[in-house]
Amino acid sequence: MSTAVPKPHVVLIHCHDLGTWLSCYDAPNAPTPRLRELADESVVFDRAFATSPLCTPARSALFTGISPHRNGLVGLTHHGWRYAAGVRTLPERVRDLGCRSSLVGLQHEDPDPAVLGFDEVRGLGFLPRALQVGRESADWFAEHGRSETPYVVTIGMWEVHRPWPAEDYAPFPAADVDVPPYLPDNADTRADLSGLYGSIRQLDDAVGMTLDAIEQHGxxxxxxxxxxxxxxxxxxxxxxxxYDPGVRVAMIARPPRAWRVPAGRVSSLVSHLDVVPTVLDLLGAPAAGELEGRSLRPELSGDAEAPADRTLFLQKTYHDSYDPIRAVRTDRFKYVRNYVQGPKLVLSKDLEESQTRRGMGDEHLQPRPEEELYDLDADPWEMTNLAGTADWEPVRSRLAGRLDESMADTGDPLRHGPIARPPAPVRR
Incomplete structure (x- = not known):
């Protein structure tokens, strides 16, 4: 990419609860033709990860480049969690670079989207359905798409969050859904997934509307x-x-066409923490020392070298209840540390009431271990816990040490005991 190329516009489309359930990833039957078209001309990151398996904490890392325990959003914002003082969001950072920012549709970082630093908010940070967001984004590009001032527009969609009622999402044929090995393949699971696929289909349509608007007006x-x-x-x-199905995410990036970067797939580990450093790098900002990720400019410019082995650190603290867990994910291994006693799986209310839960039995209610270790080469679905076995003790010890070092280096408050709930909100 020549240094004479102008600062690019950035369009970040994000959604709820999708993981990698796309036909260009792990669900070949998923009804996602528009996202497949996008992938066919993009850099597709095969092993991209969120920092957390929950809505607000995951998005906090995506939009700050800082892990939840550092930025303050270790739980859901509608349960009272807020960004810590001094934390700067992506729209606040790009404003310093002469770049305009807009939010169209959903955000899940604060009850008031006006505090997040966007120059413009459409839909009050929440529009009920993806097709509404698609129409609103089309209007936005019709008005601003050819601006000479660089812009960052984030387009957020509710889908594919539960519930998936048939009156909102036409069910997909249950016989044609993809059932991964970690779920029981039975009528209950397939009926549940048919609703998920119906929601995915509507999400894909809305993404297509946005892509068409970029072509026509952008x-x-x-x-x-x-x-x-x-x-x-x-x-x-x-x-x-x-586990990977909880934190692995789709990440598809189409570079500006003028860069003439060939489409392809990247197998190295990348993180949501990399998005803010990447955008800032492409807009000409100096590296910010407090950011935890790295710029993906090499991959997006088509000249990526094989990266060195990378270690990702994953976390959960609060969802419906207090459930502190930390993990290390390397190229080959996953080490998980559970900080409180409980069942193997703590299901949130929407999962406990799901059709899949109805047909899966109660094995997940057995007590969880304090530590878990998985060899992802031999056991990609993380079904066989190797922690506590003599042959794997050196690996467990090494990864446990890495986790301890990371928690100390980043000031994870869990090192000092349980993390208290946020203070009760007050009227200002």
Missing amino acids: DPDNTLVIFTTDHGAALPRAKGTL
Whole structure:
């Protein structure tokens, strides 16, 4: 990419609870033709991860480049969690670079989207359905798409959050859904997934509306389009867990067409923490020392070198209840540390009431271990816990040490005992 190329526009499309349930990832039957088209001309990150398997904490890292325990959003914002003092969001940072920012549709970082630093908010930070967001984004590009001033617009969609009622989402044929190995393949699961696929289909339509608006009214030659989701799907052993189905996410990035970067797939580990450093890098900002990720400019410019082995740190603290878990994810291994006693899986209310739960039995209610270790090469679905076995003790010890070092280096308050709930909100 020549240094003479102007600062790109950035369009960040994000949604709820999708994980990698796309036909260009792990769900070949998923009804996602528009996202597949996007992937076919993009850099697709095969091993991209959220920092957390929950909505607000995951998005906090995506939009700050800082882990939840540092930025303050370790739980859901509608349960009282707020950004810590001094934390700067992506729209606040790009404003310093002469870049305009807009929010169209959903956000889940604060009850008041006006405090997040956007120059413009459409939909009050929440529009009920993806198709509404698609129409609103089309209107936005019709008005601003060819602006000479660089812009960052984030387009947030509710889908594919539960529930998936048939009156809102036409069910997909249950016989044609993809059932992963961590779920029982039975009528209950398939009926549940048919609703999920109906929601995914509507999400795909809305993304298509946005992409069409960029083509018609925007500047695709100078626009970076990123599509991602907050975390894994709302299914048992996915959302709310630090297993890969809970934290692995779709991340598809189409560089500006003028860069002439060939489409391809990247297998190295990347994180939502990398998005803010990437955007700032492409807009010409110096590296910010407090950011935890790295710029993905090499991959997006088509000249990526094989990166060194990377370690990702994952976390859960609060969802419906207090459930502190920390994990280390390397190229080959996953180490998980559970800080409180409880069942193997803590299901949030929406999962406990799901059709999949109805047909899965109660094995997940057995006591959880304090530590878990998985060899992802041999056991990609993390079904066989190797912690406590003599042959794997050196690996467990090494990864446990890495986790301790990271928690100390980043000031994770969990090191000093239980993390208290946020103070009760008050009227100002």
